[in-house]
Amino acid sequence: MNWTPSQRKEVITSELIGGLMRREFSVRYQPQINTHSEALIGVEALCRWTHPILGVISPAQFIPIAEQAGLIPFIGEWILDAACKQLMLWKHRHGVQLALGINVSAYQLRDAQFLSVIQRTLESTGFPADYLHLELTEGAHVHDDMVEQLRAIRIAGVGISMDDFGTGYSSLSLLSRLPVTTVKIAREMINGKDVSERAEIIFAAIVSLAGQLNINVIAEGVETSKQLEFVKNGGCSVVQGYYFNPPLSAGEFERAYFMGRA
Numbered sequence: 676m677n678w679t680p681s682q683r684k685e686v687i688t689s690e691l692i693g694g695l696m697r698r699e700f701s702v703r704y705q706p707q708i709n710t711h712s713e714a715l716i717g718v719e720a721l722c723r724w725t726h727p728i729l730g731v732i733s734p735a736q737f738i739p740i741a742e743q744a745g746l747i748p749f750i751g752e753w754i755l756d757a758a759c760k761q762l763m764l765w766k767h768r769h770g771v772q773l774a775l776g777i778n779v780s781a782y783q784l785r786d787a788q789f790l791s792v793i794q795r796t797l798e799s800t801g802f803p804a805d806y807l808h809l810e811l812t813e814g815a816h817v818h819d820d821m822v823e824q825l826r827a828i829r830i831a832g833v834g835i836s837m838d839d840f841g842t843g844y845s846s847l848s849l850l851s852r853l854p855v856t857t858v859k860i861a862r863e864m865i866n867g868k869d870v871s872e873r874a875e876i877i878f879a880a881i882v883s884l885a886g887q888l889n890i891n892v893i894a895e896g897v898e899t900s901k902q903l904e905f906v907k908n909g910g911c912s913v914v915q916g917y918y919f920n921p922p923l924s925a926g927e928f929e930r931a932y933f934m935g936r937a
Contacts, residue, residue, distance in 0.1 A: 687732060688740050695749065700724050702757050703922030706932065707774065707893060707915045710907050715932050717774030719810070719915060720758035721922045722750065742782045751783050752792050759802035761925050769933045776808045776836060784811070784821040790828055804832035808857055812838045822852060829854035839895075841881060850888065858885055862896020862916070865905055878909040886910075 694700060700722060707717040724732045741747050758775055766772050783789050797804055809828065811817075817825075825835055836857040837849060841864050849855070864878055885892045894906040897916030906914055920931060 683729065683736075684740065686729060687737055688744065690726060690729075691737065691741055691744060691746055694724055694726060695746070695753070699726060700750070700753070701924065702754060702761070703924060704758075704761075704928045705915050705922040706920050706928070707776070707913055708919050710903065710912050710914055715771070715773065716913065717776065717806075717808075718758075718762070718928070719776040719778075719922075720754060721778070722754050723922075738780065742780060747780055747782045748786055748788075748792070751777075751779065752796070755793070755796050756800065759796055759800040759807075762806075763800055763802055765929065765933065771933075772803070772806060774806045774808060775802070776810050778810045778812075778838065781811075781817070781821060784824045785818075789824060790831065793828065793833060794831060805834070808834035808836045810836040810838040810859065811853075817849065817853065826854050829856070836893075841877075850890070855890055857891040857893060859893045859895050860906075860911070865894060865902050866896055866898065875905070875909060878905070878911075882910040 701724075703721045703723050704718040705721065706715050707719065708714070709716050722734055722738075724734075724737055726732055738747070741750055755777055758777060762773050762775055779789075786792075793807075793809075796802070797807070811825075829835055834856040835854055836859055837853070837855050838859045839861040840858040842861045850858075858881070860878065860881060864874065864881075882892050891913070892911050893913045893915060894909075894911045895915055897903050897906060897914040897918045899918060902916075903914065903918055920928075923931060
């Protein structure tokens, strides 16, 4: 059926709770790779919703609606629990502890119970706090109460990642305000058709600045060997992107990275 944008939004709004109850949501895992050894070191967990009629619904469509409906805490807790359990399963099965990156919204950071949810999930799954990284988009409007929440989360041992770094005007000020442990350099920084010398200097400067601040760096959106070489030359040691793999289901991920190791 050909839905208009307004009709699609109405259906998404009405179907969100049912989709959660019918277990239509799933988690996809995109690998994070060391650029020198090409060893798998972590994953970013991404939420996906496959509706029986609408098909795959983009997070860009359902996340804002879930926020308006007050459902983000339920979806966020479910993703965190599912991803932690999956990575612990892989650890026990294959002997590898991977880092885990999970996106969080400003709505979650304003929730006074959010830290308790994280701690409860880590305790119940056994996932180590220092391997968990909460990813906050650079464009998020960070208020003082959210800063305090992020500081409390960091004190609890959980990492804080700044996603899409370099796309806005607030990058450097956020590094000074927030307890950031990782910056994820946006794909826009590396995916131009002709990467200029100026772009190379800016990229290397970001990596250097992060190093001086004891902040880790991940380059996002690496899709070609040329882009991989670019980030290597810029001093970035961790990447994710379609050059290695798109987000995969748990089964696809296990076959791609662990088959034959058990």
